[in-house]
Structures are given as structure tokens and as C-alpha cells.
Amino acid sequence: MTYKDQSKSVEERVQHLLSLMTTEEKVGQLTQPFGWQTYTNDQGNITLNDSFKQQVENGGIGSLYGALRADPWTGVTLENGLSAREGAEAVNLIQRYAIEHSRLGIPILIGEECSHGHMAIDGTVYPIPLLLGSTWNVDLYQEMCRAVARETRAQGGAVTYSPVLDVVRDPRWGRTEECFGEDPFLIGELAVASVEGLQGESLDRGDTVAATLKHFVGYGSSEGGRNAGPVHMGWRELLEVDLYPFRKAVEAGAASIMPAYNEIDGTPCTVNTELLEDVLRKDWGFDGLVITDCGAINMLASGHDVAADGMEASVQAIEAGIDMEMSGEMFGQYLVQAVAEGKLDVKILDQAVSRVLALKFRLGLFEQPYVDADQAAEVIGSEAHVQLARQLAAEGVVLLKNEADTLPLSIANVGRIAVIGPNADQAYNQLGDYTSPQPKSKVATVLDGIRIKLANRVLEHTNEVADRHGMHEKDDRPAGYGDNHAAKNLASDLERDSSEVLYAPGCRIKGDSKEGFERAIEVASQADTVIMVVGGSSARDFGEGTIDLKTGASNVSDNSWNDMECGEGIDRMTLGLAGVQLELIQEIHKLGKKLVVVYINGRPITEPWVDEHADAILEAWYPGQEGGHAIADILFGDVNPSGKLTISIPKHVGQLPIYYNGKRSRGKRYLEEDLEPRYAFGYGLSYTTYEYSEPQLSAASMTTDDSVTISVNVTNTGRYAGAEVVQMYISDVVSSLTRPAKELKGFAKVKLEPGETQTVEFHIGAEQLQYIGRDLKPVVEPGQFHIHIGSSVNDTQMAELTVREA
Numbered sequence: 001m002t003y004k005d006q007s008k009s010v011e012e013r014v015q016h017l018l019s020l021m022t023t024e025e026k027v028g029q030l031t032q033p034f035g036w037q038t039y040t041n042d043q044g045n046i047t048l049n050d051s052f053k054q055q056v057e058n059g060g061i062g063s064l065y066g067a068l069r070a071d072p073w074t075g076v077t078l079e080n081g082l083s084a085r086e087g088a089e090a091v092n093l094i095q096r097y098a099i100e101h102s103r104l105g106i107p108i109l110i111g112e113e114c115s116h117g118h119m120a121i122d123g124t125v126y127p128i129p130l131l132l133g134s135t136w137n138v139d140l141y142q143e144m145c146r147a148v149a150r151e152t153r154a155q156g157g158a159v160t161y162s163p164v165l166d167v168v169r170d171p172r173w174g175r176t177e178e179c180f181g182e183d184p185f186l187i188g189e190l191a192v193a194s195v196e197g198l199q200g201e202s203l204d205r206g207d208t209v210a211a212t213l214k215h216f217v218g219y220g221s222s223e224g225g226r227n228a229g230p231v232h233m234g235w236r237e238l239l240e241v242d243l244y245p246f247r248k249a250v251e252a253g254a255a256s257i258m259p260a261y262n263e264i265d266g267t268p269c270t271v272n273t274e275l276l277e278d279v280l281r282k283d284w285g286f287d288g289l290v291i292t293d294c295g296a297i298n299m300l301a302s303g304h305d306v307a308a309d310g311m312e313a314s315v316q317a318i319e320a321g322i323d324m325e326m327s328g329e330m331f332g333q334y335l336v337q338a339v340a341e342g343k344l345d346v347k348i349l350d351q352a353v354s355r356v357l358a359l360k361f362r363l364g365l366f367e368q369p370y371v372d373a374d375q376a377a378e379v380i381g382s383e384a385h386v387q388l389a390r391q392l393a394a395e396g397v398v399l400l401k402n403e404a405d406t407l408p409l410s411i412a413n414v415g416r417i418a419v420i421g422p423n424a425d426q427a428y429n430q431l432g433d434y435t436s437p438q439p440k441s442k443v444a445t446v447l448d449g450i451r452i453k454l455a456n457r458v459l460e461h462t463n464e465v466a467d468r469h470g471m472h473e474k475d476d477r478p479a480g481y482g483d484n485h486a487a488k489n490l491a492s493d494l495e496r497d498s499s500e501v502l503y504a505p506g507c508r509i510k511g512d513s514k515e516g517f518e519r520a521i522e523v524a525s526q527a528d529t530v531i532m533v534v535g536g537s538s539a540r541d542f543g544e545g546t547i548d549l550k551t552g553a554s555n556v557s558d559n560s561w562n563d564m565e566c567g568e569g570i571d572r573m574t575l576g577l578a579g580v581q582l583e584l585i586q587e588i589h590k591l592g593k594k595l596v597v598v599y600i601n602g603r604p605i606t607e608p609w610v611d612e613h614a615d616a617i618l619e620a621w622y623p624g625q626e627g628g629h630a631i632a633d634i635l636f637g638d639v640n641p642s643g644k645l646t647i648s649i650p651k652h653v654g655q656l657p658i659y660y661n662g663k664r665s666r667g668k669r670y671l672e673e674d675l676e677p678r679y680a681f682g683y684g685l686s687y688t689t690y691e692y693s694e695p696q697l698s699a700a701s702m703t704t705d706d707s708v709t710i711s712v713n714v715t716n717t718g719r720y721a722g723a724e725v726v727q728m729y730i731s732d733v734v735s736s737l738t739r740p741a742k743e744l745k746g747f748a749k750v751k752l753e754p755g756e757t758q759t760v761e762f763h764i765g766a767e768q769l770q771y772i773g774r775d776l777k778p779v780v781e782p783g784q785f786h787i788h789i790g791s792s793v794n795d796t797q798m799a800e801l802t803v804r805e806a
Contacts, residue, residue, distance in 0.1 A: 024059035031328030035067025088376035091156030131396035133180030145197025170225030177602030181646025204364025215260035228261035276321030393630035408637025415528030428539035432622035433567035449632030509563035535601035538567035566602035682792035688718030707765035716752035
């Protein structure tokens, strides 16, 4: 049969298969039920549910959402969930039934969440996208995407609902953690890396997945930072800012896209024909799949209220360009009837079905619907992926303050350390939203990282101490064997040299209980250095309970406690530390100890008191499963911090919005405060210092259709090897329409040994100089441009470029 003939083109195969399908089978391809509801796992014995079987036999299922997803929403836990091997076997079982028990044998598209790792049991948990953006390391992020694709496809997942390309305008929004930051250019670079990493050279290779760009569009600019709230934005800004990363990802070949929940100027994105047809398909040439977010069609009739009922909402959506509905409730219930009653043209239905089938053919699902369970067990959570997670975390942590070179700490001289705070030893609090259940042993907390770091130092130091006592290994026996006096001296030195690590949680993320303060103060009073690990949590209720504030022990009871103050649906009015965390820090500070604050969180924290009084501050975001090791590496100088902020941190929540690339006309100040952030976009300290030469243009002028280069020499002038993020911003001095004061248009992360100099060069052409004109088309206007190069948006050197009419 033609549609099964691999030698035929995708278009030929699609058209032949489509010609054989009934209306019920076509509609079935546009639905995506919840995958975890299709099977039952009884102690490793996986059986398919009757409701799934019936749906397959009565027209089929196009896709399944989250067949392997594990979290409190799905009810899938470590106890009843599927291991890497079992997950692959379950998907094989699902595919086999769909192929063997449906009339046409069409395989199912398995869609999975993979924002920062495959959201399945045993999957590697990488840092959240906000930290990934803070690495400014596009190549390393692309490597992570390749690893995520390998893990996901190994279990049969063929499409992922990532990357998230929303431009954050108000960090009170709970989904800030899922985004790369506030700058469209940076997001665009990471968007391309994501598509290329996830999709590889070909979708049918067996270790790649189709990328789904979301949320299209303006989702990060909602009114008041409230999730899915209205967006007030004109077409020029939309094209110039929020649509830019999506355009770059589409140009890179993205296979799928997901409209946002929100409305723009009164039109919900789910039915915005101007976006889905005019911009996406006609202007950009996108030929892939458009899938709704979960429940988005329901919102048209109940929420947005632009449709009278489910029938009208479903017809509106498919006519606007929606090809598949996540959850499948509305399409499955109404589209067959809509065709029968003449409310939906069958040509529109066929168009949507064609796009679904085309993606399945491109993915090679008809030729290879099954996966190798042995390979899944080998690939998923591999040591290489774990080390990659650690490297990403280390490169994305941002050093905000380092008074008097407080950091790095010296293991030899640090003395006794107190690790205090609600995020010091709470594994789920450092993983972020969209995370599967994890065994405690898999996640390294900050307390774990510090303890292991110092334990390793003791082992390394043993021979050094032995040498001080004239003891050496003899006859394959340990140093000091048989010499009691020397052995006692050795033991005494090791006890003194190995720094004791004390711990107390002090308080919870939320709530007003101070019952843990006394113990925390007692612990801190015994220490030479205090490391306060505070911040936020996006941990849903995984049944772990809470902690005993006096002992730090896990405390599971009938009374659940949820510390979640960030994540989807958790928007805030403020950006301060929740609960009594600030009071705890203030009480500890009264002891006069060296105070290092580590923030673990999903959105910026605004705490002026901490900024002023802490000796050092690390912004670690949610650093993933290896976060504790990465933070310890930075605290003790094994890694020189190189992360830079991709989102401005205000002095006060009242300054919002404060994104760096606002218009020149945004104003000067409030009565109480100016408009400068506490920590600017692109900011991040290092243990070393860098010196920039004056930037040099290859030519002082160019025509509007020409290009030039600009170069700068960057020298490591400090004592440590490091990596510097060199940033290029462009200012259009005079323009026909108002423009931002500065816009990021290039960056490079360069590694430098002490004393080493590297020349960094950037290209400047139409892409870097243009903006969206009155006719909504890109334009490069003649005139003066200022080219800024430096270490952050507020620390640059400038060169002048004249652009002449071509």
C-alpha cells in the first residue's frame, strides 16, 4: 500500500492514507487523551485499560499526552510508576495495540514534557530554563537538548512540549522559571539551539524528538504577571520582541508549535488567525503541527467567552489553524457532528489531519514504532547526562555579591560551617516545576554537596598530614601503620583540618513558625562561616511531608504542608522571601559570623536588607539534581562562577516592569526610588577580573545593505582561570519610531587562563541594526548607531557607527 511504502514521498503517503480514512478516524487523529490513563501498572505487570482499547477500535487515537509523565497531577509515584525499562515496554504495548487493533494501523504520537529533562521516572533532571539561560552557553545547552531527546525517544516519546520561548516582562508570574529571560535575542539563540539539539539532522533517527515551541505568543507579558491574563501589546512590539524567538526557531525547522492561553487585544491566541495563519504559515512558511495547550478550547466557551458552547469553540479553533487538541475532549466530542451537520468543511478537517500524519511519517513511526527497552535502561539517567547536569548548573549560578573576597572558601581554613535554611536539604525545592518524583539518593542538596566536598578533602589531605609527621606508605600498608604515637598525631590533625558541617532548617519557605530559630541560632553560633540556603519552591505535593524545624528530620503526617510559592498557577504580588526567611537571616546575622546567602528559587528575589548585609550572595535558581554539587564547587573555588543574569532584579517590586530594553521614554524615577535595578541584565561576578580594550570597528561607516565587524580584546587580569560572557548591545541614536536605549545583538562566552587575552569579534549587518517599521516590515534606517561591548548592559565601552543609504 502506498502509505506504507517508505520510498514514496511524505505528501504521497499522507494523501493516500487520508483517502482511506473515515470521518471518525480523521477526528481521532486530532485528539490527544492523557497517556497515563491508558494503562495500569500492578507491580511491574502493565495492562492496557478497556477505555483505551475501545477508543482505538472506534476510530483511533492520534496522540497521547504524558504517557510517561509522573507527578502529583497524574498520580504516578515512585511506587506505582514505570522505570526506564518499564516505560519503554509500556509504550511498546500501547503502540502494538494501536497498530494491530485499528483498521489502518496508524501509530500513536507519544508527546512528553521535557522542559529541563524528560518528566518521567529515572530521567535526568537538569536545571530550569532560567538557569540554563544564565549560562549564556548555547553549545552546552544544545548538548543538553540532545541528551534529553535521547532519553525521551529511548522510551518511545516522539514529541516534546518545549522549548518555552516566552519573553518575561513581569517576574511575579509563576512560570518565569520555565523561561530563559527577558531578552528576545538571547531567547532566539537558545531557541535555535533547542530545535537543532532536539530534532537533530533528521526526526527519524531514533534518538531525536519533534520540538514544540510554546507559548505562541505574548504569554510572558500578561496583565499584572497573572498566568494567562490579557496581553496589551501592539503589532510592532509583538513582531519585534515576543515573536522574534519563535521566528528564529521556525527558521531552524521546528516541527510543532503551541498557542498560548492568553488573549492579545481581545483575541485568544487559540483562535487568532492573524497569528496562526497569516504570520506563522504565510509569512514564515511554517508547515508543521499546531497543538493547543491543555483545556485551551474549553476556555473559549468558558473563560474567554468568545464561543457559545463546545461545538462553536471546536469549530472556531480548527478553522483558525489548530491541528490537534491536547486532552482531546472538545474535538473528540464535537468535530464528527460538526462535519455531519455542515458546520465544518471537511477540507479543513483534512488539512489538520494531513499535518498530524505528516509529522508521524517524518518521525519514522510507521517504519519503527517500537523501542529497545534495554537501550532505554542504558541511556536514561546515564553518568554522562548526570555530569552534564552538574556542568550546566555550575555555569548558570550567578555570583551577585562577594564582599572582601568572601568566596571562594578555603577548605583548609574555613573552620566549622553551618548550613542553615529551608532549602539547604530539601531535594524537591531545587528541582523546579515540571519535575517527576525522585529518590532522595538521586538529588544532591547543598548540604550534601558541602559534606561530600569536605569529606573528599579529608581523604585527599590524609597523606599531606601524614607527611607532616614523617609517615609514609610502607609495604603496601597505610601511612602510620604500627606507629601509635604518630597515628594519634595524624588523627588529631585530621580532626582539626576536616571542617565539621552543622545543619538546621530554621524555618519553612512559607508560614510564620519560628520554632526552628533557636536551634538554627545555636548551630550558627558554633560555626565560623554560615551558609544560608533560602529562596522559593515549586515542589508540588509529592507526599514527602515537611520537616521538623527542631531536628531537620522529614516529618510526614496526615496534615499536608505545601511550600510551593512559584510554578504554573502560582503568581505573586511581591518578590520578597516568603514566610519568616528574612527574619531568620537577620537573627543569624546578629551573631557576627561570615554570612553567605544562596538563593534557590524560580523567580528573582528582591531583598534590599540581604543585598546590604550578606558578605556574599549566590543566585542558583533551581539548579536540578546535581545542584548541590555545583554550588559546593563554586563555594570552594573548584569552579569559578561565570553565570550572568538574563533577567533584571529590581530593588523594589514597585519598579516593575524593569526589563532592561524598555523605551527611552519610560521615565526617570519614582518619588521613592530611581528606575535602576539592583542587579542589571547581563550582570554576574567572577573570582577573577577581566579587562576590555577599546572596541574597534572594521569600518567607521557602512551602507544599509552592507556589514562590518567589531572586535575587542578581553584579558583575564586576575588569579583564577575563568569564563567571561562578552556582550554586544546596539543603540539607534535617532529613529523614526521610538526605540529601546540598548538592545542585545551578540554575545560570546570565552574561557581565559590568568594573563590570557582573546580577541572577540561580532558581525554587524541588517539583522543587528533593523527594527520593525510603520509598515510592520523590517527596516534599517541611515544614521548614527552606538555599538556597546562589555560585561553587562550597564558596564560597556562604546564605538560609533555611521550607516548611509545604500
